[in-house]
Amino acid sequence: MPDCIIVGGGVIGLLTARQLFLQGVDVLLLEKGPLGGESSWAGGGIISPLYPWRYADSVNVLAERSKKIYPQLVKTLFDESGVDSELLHSGLFTVSDNLPQITGWAKKWSIESRFVDDAAQIREIEPAAGRAVDRGLWMPDVMQVRNPKFVKALKASFQHLAIPYKEQLAVDEIIVKNNRIQGVRSGDETILAERVIIASGAWSAQFAVTGQSVKVNPVKGQMIMYKGEPGLLKRIVLSEGHYVIPRKDGRILAGSTLEDIGFDKAISTRAHEELHQAAVELIPLLEDLPVERQWAGLRPGTEKGIPYICPHDEVEGLYIHAGHFRNGIVLGAASVELMVDLVLGRTPWCDAAPYTMQAQH
Numbered sequence: 475m476p477d478c479i480i481v482g483g484g485v486i487g488l489l490t491a492r493q494l495f496l497q498g499v500d501v502l503l504l505e506k507g508p509l510g511g512e513s514s515w516a517g518g519g520i521i522s523p524l525y526p527w528r529y530a531d532s533v534n535v536l537a538e539r540s541k542k543i544y545p546q547l548v549k550t551l552f553d554e555s556g557v558d559s560e561l562l563h564s565g566l567f568t569v570s571d572n573l574p575q576i577t578g579w580a581k582k583w584s585i586e587s588r589f590v591d592d593a594a595q596i597r598e599i600e601p602a603a604g605r606a607v608d609r610g611l612w613m614p615d616v617m618q619v620r621n622p623k624f625v626k627a628l629k630a631s632f633q634h635l636a637i638p639y640k641e642q643l644a645v646d647e648i649i650v651k652n653n654r655i656q657g658v659r660s661g662d663e664t665i666l667a668e669r670v671i672i673a674s675g676a677w678s679a680q681f682a683v684t685g686q687s688v689k690v691n692p693v694k695g696q697m698i699m700y701k702g703e704p705g706l707l708k709r710i711v712l713s714e715g716h717y718v719i720p721r722k723d724g725r726i727l728a729g730s731t732l733e734d735i736g737f738d739k740a741i742s743t744r745a746h747e748e749l750h751q752a753a754v755e756l757i758p759l760l761e762d763l764p765v766e767r768q769w770a771g772l773r774p775g776t777e778k779g780i781p782y783i784c785p786h787d788e789v790e791g792l793y794i795h796a797g798h799f800r801n802g803i804v805l806g807a808a809s810v811e812l813m814v815d816l817v818l819g820r821t822p823w824c825d826a827a828p829y830t831m832q833a834q835h
């Protein structure tokens with residue numbers, strides 16, 4: 475009987491299980507598909523929220539902590555697994571002119587950034603930028619990881635450390651008796667545990683224990699990927715919700731759509747056109763590159779993008795770690811630290827109030 479079952483093997487479940495295991499907790503992670511096969515595979519891997527100044531402090535505090543954790547985490551995973559998560563210091567250029575709000579945010583969080591509206595300076599930062607990139611905020615310290623590589627490194631770390639997990643095993647029910655967790659049921663099998671953590675991404679609302687489920691809904695995001703050469707694009711460039719991301723091997727991602735249409739992962743020509751048009755406007759050379767692949771993922775959406783990182787209000791031994799919406803990678807590393815503090819009964823490293831069920835409902 476494990477001490478703690480983690481339901482869901484996306485980055486949030488994987489990082490939570492790994493960290494608890496390293497703290498001596500007897501964990502078991504259960505995943506209905508392959509590990510890291512959903513949103514955590516599909517994302518862009520930018521280690522910064524898009525337009526962070528639009529978010530609450532409770533999002534920024536996690537983002538800033540995560541940024542400090544990632545370089546060492548990626549190195550440790552590489553040492554354990556031999557898989558390179560491709561952490562790149564690409565920097566992020568955001569086309570924007572909302573100066574007062576941005577300046578206040580950058581000062582508050584001590585973000586290395588500068589406003590640039592000189593064409594020559596912009597070309598120096600990103601030689602491939604098109605005319606639409608005419609002013610904005612340059613943040614040289616923004617990093618990225620390559621999602622499929624990052625989840626592969628996490629899986630290999632599980633194997634290296636012998637962290638217990640099962641793939642292709644869907645949890646059908648979370649078993650509760652007298653407001654105390656008993657374990658989970660999958661088909662005919664019951665697995666008992668002292669504690670259960672719901673880390674089921676966009677699917678987290680399926681577990682309506684005590685009649686109350688979390689408010690997490692799927693928000694589809696589509697991406698396209700160009701086959702390019704290394705050096706064609708150097709920086710992540712963002713404008714009006716559309717962005718381009720250069721990968722280490724020269725591939726270039728362009729994302730992403732925001733579609734509130736339920737559990738549907740179909741890709742569409744309309745999204746392809748929208749993403750391609752926006753990408754070419756930012757980086758004209760993309761006009762001539764072949765689109766190699768298109769895909770969709772389901773983000774775990776919450777109203778304000780603030781995740782649940784909390785014990786369940788009514789069920790002892792049940793925890794929720796879900797709803798990271800557009801920022802599961804950038805918030806994930808720090809979010810896990812908070813979840814682990816809560817599970818182990820330690821003083822939380824940050825104020826836990828904004829991430830409770832009460833705060834969200």
Ligand SMILES: Cc1cc2nc3c(=O)[nH]c(=O)nc-3n(C[C@H](O)[C@H](O)[C@H](O)COP(=O)(O)OP(=O)(O)OC[C@H]3O[C@@H](n4cnc5c(N)ncnc54)[C@H](O)[C@@H]3O)c2cc1C
Pocket residue numbers: 481482483484485486487504505506507508509510511512513514515516517518519520521522643644645646673674675676677678694695696697729730731770771772773774796797798799800801802803804805
């Ligand atoms: C197009 C796109 C671009 C993105 N770009 C970025 C970005 O640049 N930066 C960033 O920080 N974030 C980004 N995100 C968001 C980020 O990918 C997500 O916030 C993050 O992956 C959520 O992780 P998760 O583990 O909660 O969810 P998931 O990765 O979806 O994992 C949840 C897991 O739970 C499993 N599961 C569900 N129900 C059950 C069950 N009953 N039993 C067992 N297992 C179950 C699922 O199969 C799934 O594997 C992007 C997302 C998308 C789609």
